[in-house]
Amino acid sequence: MNAAALPRAALADTPAIITVAPNGAYKKAADHPAVPLTAEALAREARACLDAGAAMMHMHVRKPDGSHLLCADAYREALAAVRRAVGDELLVQVTSEAAGVYKAAEQIAVVRELQPEAVSIGLREIAVPDIPETELAAFLAWLAERRIMTQIILYDEGDVRRWLALRQRGLVPPGAWSVLFVLGRYSAGQTSSAYDLLPFLSAYDHSLPWAVCAFGPEENACVTTAAAFGGHMRVGFENNLKLRDGSVAPGNAALVAQAAEGARALGRPLADAAAARRIYGQVR
Numbered sequence: 124m125n126a127a128a129l130p131r132a133a134l135a136d137t138p139a140i141i142t143v144a145p146n147g148a149y150k151k152a153a154d155h156p157a158v159p160l161t162a163e164a165l166a167r168e169a170r171a172c173l174d175a176g177a178a179m180m181h182m183h184v185r186k187p188d189g190s191h192l193l194c195a196d197a198y199r200e201a202l203a204a205v206r207r208a209v210g211d212e213l214l215v216q217v218t219s220e221a222a223g224v225y226k227a228a229e230q231i232a233v234v235r236e237l238q239p240e241a242v243s244i245g246l247r248e249i250a251v252p253d254i255p256e257t258e259l260a261a262f263l264a265w266l267a268e269r270r271i272m273t274q275i276i277l278y279d280e281g282d283v284r285r286w287l288a289l290r291q292r293g294l295v296p297p298g299a300w301s302v303l304f305v306l307g308r309y310s311a312g313q314t315s316s317a318y319d320l321l322p323f324l325s326a327y328d329h330s331l332p333w334a335v336c337a338f339g340p341e342e343n344a345c346v347t348t349a350a351a352f353g354g355h356m357r358v359g360f361e362n363n364l365k366l367r368d369g370s371v372a373p374g375n376a377a378l379v380a381q382a383a384e385g386a387r388a389l390g391r392p393l394a395d396a397a398a399a400r401r402i403y404g405q406v407r
Contacts, residue, residue, distance in 0.1 A: 132353055138394035139386040140355040140402060142179040142334065143172040145375045147361030148191040148222035155364050157374045160185045162201040166208035168375055169215075175376040176383030178399040179214040180205065181243060181357060191222040193230060195237040202239075214399045216241035216274065220248070227254045231262050234271075241272035241403065243303065246282055250289070260294045267298025272403045274301045274334070278308045280326035287328055299404045301332040303357065306345050314339035317348040324352060332402050336362055342378070343367040347385035355394075355402075356382045 145168045150158045159168045162184075169180055182205075184197040198217050205215055217239045219230040227249045234242055250259055266273045277283050286302065289295050304323040307315030315337035327333065334355035337345035342363040346356035358378040366372050367381060383393055394402065 134351070134353070134389055134391045137353050137391060138398045138402070139350050139391040140179055140332075140334065140394040140399045141177045141379055141382045141386070142181050142216070142355070142357040142359075143168070143177045143375050143379050144181040144336065144357055144359035144361035145172070146183050146185070146359075148183055148218075148220055150360050150364075151189045155360060155371070158360050159375075160189050162197075162204040165201050166204040169205045169213050170208045171374060171376040172379045173209050173213050175379040176386075176393050177213065177379045178394045178396050179216060179241075181359070181361070182215055182217050183220070183361070191220070191224055193219065193225050193233045195233055198233075198237050198239070212396050214241055214272070214396045214403070215239075216243055216272070218242070219244050221245070227251050235262075235265065238269060239271060241274070242266075243274045243276055245276040246286055247276075247278065250285070256294070263289075263295050263298075267296045267300075267406075270299050270404065270406070272299040272301070272400070274303050274403070276303045276305060277323070278305050280322040283323060283326040287326075290330075297406050300407055301334065301403050302327075304333060304335050304349075304354075306335060306337040308338070312339075315341055315345050317341065317345050320345065320348055320352075331407055338362045340365040340367070340369055343381045343385060346382055347389070350382075350386050350391055351389055356386065358382045 145159050159165045184192050184201050186192045202215055219234050219242055275286055306319035334357050335346050335349035336357040342358055346358055350356055359375045364371055372378050
């Protein structure tokens with residue numbers, strides 16, 4: 124798809140969803156003392172980021188030693204803590220990330236056990252030889268049937284084409300799907316640039332809502348560029364600790380506030396959780 128063929132909905136009519144990814148699978152207190160590692164810390168971060176303009180949280184949970192965890196019970200504890208802090212004012216998306224610890228079958232099993240409102244799934248992590256295509260199709264059908272808001276994580280234009288091919292072949296039934304473009308995951312120094320968005324936009328068919336996350340100090344420039352093209356924005360300590368001026372952010376809320384400022388400068392209203400649920404929950 125060339126630039127002239129890109130959708131051109133008025134920015135003023137397309138609320139921008141800001142998602143905060145406050146911790147990820149790897150960051151610890153040694154990286155930044157404000158990285159939230161417990162359910163209560165996630166709840167405090169949810170409140171601060173909601174107040175700064177976030178509509179959504181991308182949630183990781185951790186073991187007591189701070190390492191990555193996929194566990195339905197741990198998710199339930201963290202989800203309950205966030206709900207106590209903000210009610211339903213944040214849409215919470217849990218991750219199914221392997222982080223080099225879990226296999227695809229384990230990831231799928233946790234999602235099935237938890238049945239979350241929203242989940243992110245790396246295409247490269249579940250569309251693997253260990254999972255027969257019939258089993259993959261059954262899992263995708265299960266997600267669609269339950270209207271679980273499922274964000275498919277894509278790392279390059281090859282991933283985009285693979286996802287589109289699965290849809291074209293009928294392996295992805297209509298459901299509450301969206302995609303996340305990860306900019307610069309395999310670039311030198313894992314530092315993203317707004318230019319990294321261009322191959323994604325060229326390869327994508329724009330049939331589903333899309334968002335961007337980025338690594339390093341140009342995170343804000345990357346997500347603001349995405350917002351200018353009608354995409355949504357994911358920021359936070361999972362991928363970046365620095366503000367656009369190069370200083371270390373005091374917390375995730377400061378990164379959210381920057382993203383909100385960028386969206387407003389473009390004339391895009393900020394989505395609240397209700398709008399995020401409408402945008403990401405629509406069956407396509």
